[in-house]
Amino acid sequence: MKELSRRSFLGASALVLCAPTRLFAKDVDSDVVLRFAALSDVHFDKSHNDTSNERVRLNAALEFMNAFVKDQPYDQFDALVVAGDFSNHGLREELEPFRRILDARLESSTKRVLCMGNHEYYGGNRALWEEIFETDANRRQEINGYQFITISPEKGTCSENDYLYLKEWLDKEIQAAIALDPTKPVFVVQHYHVYRTVFGSYNLPGDFTAGVHDLIETLSKYPQVVHISGHSHYPSVEPRSIWQGAFTCVGTGSLSYFALHTFEKERGFRAADNVDIRAAGTFLIWDVYRDNTIRIRLYDTISQSFLEREYLIVDPLNVEKYVYTDRRYDLAQPARWSAQAKAEALEVLPQGAAIRFSQGIDDACVISYRVLVEALRDGEWQEEFVRYLWSDFFMKKPVDMIEYDLLNLIPGTKYRLKIYACGAFQKETTDPLVLELETPSLNAVDQTAERPQADLLDVAFDYDAQKPRVAPENFSARTKGTPQAKAPAIIRDAELGDVASFNGIDQAIILPFRPLKVAAVTNQVSIGVRFRIDGAKVRNERSSIFGSTESGGLGFEYDPDKKILFARCWIDGKYCDLSAPIERDQIIDAHITYDGKEMRLYVDGRLVANAEREGAFRFTQSESARAFCVGGDVNPGLTARWFFPGVIAFARAYSWALTPTQVAALSEK
Secondary structure: OOOOOHHHHOOOOHHHHHOOOOOOOHHHHHHEEEEEEEEOOOOEOOOOOOOOHHHHHHHHHHHHHHHHHHHOOOOOOOEEEEEOOOEOOOOHHHHHHHHHHHHHHOOOOOEEEEEOOHHHHOOOOHHHHHHHHOOOOOEEEEEOOEEEEEEOOOOOOOOOOOOHHHHHHHHHHHHHHHHHOOOOOEEEEEOOEEOOOOOOOOOOOOOOOOEEOOOHHHHOOOOOEEEEEOOOOOOOOOHHHEEEOOOEEEEOOOOOOOOOEEEEOOEEEEOOOOOOOOOOOEEEEEEEEOOOOEEEEEEEOOOOEEEEEEEEEOOOOOHHHOOOOOHHHHHOOOOEOOOOOOEEEEEEEOOEEEEEEEOOEOOOOEEEEEEEEEEEEOOEEEEEEEEEEEOOOOOOOOOOEEEEEEEOOOOOOEEEEEEEEEEOOOOEOOOOEEEEEEOOOOOOOOOOOOOOOOOOEEEEEEOOOOEEEEEOOOOOOOOOOOOEOEOOEEEEEOOOEEEEEEEOOOEOEEEEOOHHHHOOOOOOEEEEEEEEEOOOOOOOOOEEEEEEOOOOOEEEEEEOOOOEEEEEEEEOOEEEEEEEEOOOOOEEEEEEEEOOOEEEEEEOOEEEEEEEOOOOEOOOOOHHHOEEEEOOEEEOOOEEEOOOEEEEEEEEEEOOOOOHHHHHHHOOO
C-alpha cells in the first residue's frame, strides 16, 4: 500500500488507519524529538524463573530497544512507560526481579515512567512498590520538554472509585503541564482504561471492571491528554486500541497473556477458547515529531518483528482533526469473503464435528466469527445454538483457515452451519459461508452388557510387544502437542499378568484425547482402574493413579499420610470429592461413576462412598491438557505430575454411568 504523508493523512478515510501499512516515509525520521516505549501487564510471579514467558519477553523488549536505536537518526529511547501489573501479587520476590532486569537492560539515559496496577496490591502495597522502584506512585515528570503524569489506584480493588482520591491532584498537574507548554500533548499513564474508550474498556458481564469512570470528567477537559493504559490484556493490534473523543486513549496490550473477549458496543460475549491466549508479546514504540505528530508502532517480541499495523496521531491537540473516533463504526464496511473462501468438515462423529473454514477479509481486520448452527427437524431448518470464535488477528502470520471442534451435536441429525465473519467495528459479512453435515448414529456399544466395553478409553499392556494397548485406536487423533513423560516398564506380574510398572518419580503415560469424542460427555461418565501400590516406593506426597483433573475432569489419587484413595469429579463448576481407606501392596479395583445426579466411589466392586450432586460434568477446557494420564495426572503442555508408585493392569473410561452390577462384574479378579 502506498505510504501516506502526514499532510495527506487527514484527508484520507479514518479506516485507512486500520490497513497494514507504513504511514509515512523514512525521510521524516530525523524529525523525531522524543522516543519512548510503552508496555504493561507483564505479571511476574514468584514461581517464575529465567525461562518463563514473562521474563523472556520483557528481556526481549529491552534488548530490541537497545538494538533498534543503533541504526536510527534519533539514536535513543528517552523513556520506558510501564502501565502497571508488573507482578501477579505485588510481592518483593516478584517486583525485585523486574527491577533487576530494568537495571541490567535499560540504558541509564532512559527515564522510567511507572505506575502501579491492581495486582501490585494483592500481596504488596504502595510503600513496598515505591521503595523498590524508587519513585512515587503518582508523579509528574518532564522528558525532553514533554510532560508525563503517572497515576496509581488507591487500593487496587479492581472497582470504581479507586482513582477518585486523585481527581483534584490530577486536574492541577495537567493544568501545570499545559502551562509549561500549551502546544504539546500531555501523556497520562494509568493502569485501568478509561471506560468506553479503547478496545477492552467496556466492562465485562459480572464483576470485572475493565474501564473506570473516575477521571473521565477531568480528562475530558483537556484535548492535550494522550492517555496510556493497560489492565484488560486486549491485543493492541486491534484497531480499536486507539480512541479519540474529548482526548486520546491508547491501550498497551500485555506481555503475559491476552484476555479475549469482544464487544458490540455495550453488549459483549466470551469467544470460544480456540486461540492461544499466551501468544502475547507486543509492546508499543512511540515517536513524537517536531510538529507534535505521534507515530505508534507495534513490536512483537515473539516473532521479533514489527506487526503490520501502526497508528498516527496528527495534531493531537485539535479535536476537530481526530480520526480514531466512534464514527469508525458508521464508516466501516461489512467484512467479506474471498471468491475462493470455503467451509468443510474434517471429521464428523455422532456428537461433534471438526470443521475448517477460510479467514474472512475486512478493511480493518476480521476479529471474530459467528457460527449459527441449525438442525433439520420436520423438514425445516431450526436454530439450535450459536458459537463465537476468535480469528488469530493478533498473530504475526495468521493462518489461512480456522479450525474448530464443534461439540454438543446430536447423533443421527442433519445440520447446517452458517459462518459469518465480523470486523473490528462490528460489521458482519452479509452472506455466510454455508456447510451442511450429518452426524452418524452412536456406535453400537452395548451399555447394558454385564462387562461392557469401554467406549472412551481402554488401556491394557502387552509384555511381548512392550507397549500399551489403547482402544479405540483413533483415540488420540488430531492431537496438538507432544506428550512429555518417561515411559514405565512393562512387566509380567505373577498376580496381575501384563502390567505397567511406575517408579513414582517421573514415569507416566499421557494419552491426549479427542475433544470431539470426550468433551461431548456432559451428563454421565465413569472410569475404572486396577492397580497395586508399591509400599517400598511410596513417598510422602500424593500421587495420581489414573484420570484427568486439570481444571475439570475426574480421577483417582492416593494420599500416603491418610492411606486413602481419593476420587474427584468436576460437577456443576466445581469438584466433588470422595475417599476411602485402602491398603498398600494389595490389588485394588476402583471405579468412579456419575449419572447426572450422584457421584459414587467403588472399591473392589463395593460402594464405599457417594454424594448427591446434580449438574453437568466437564473435562478440562485447556487445549494443551486434554489428555488422560495413567500413572499420574496431566499438566498444561501435556506434561505429567503427581507420579504413581506401583503397577497398573488396566485403565478405562466410559461415556455413561456404570451400574453397580457392571462395576462388580468388572472388578472380579
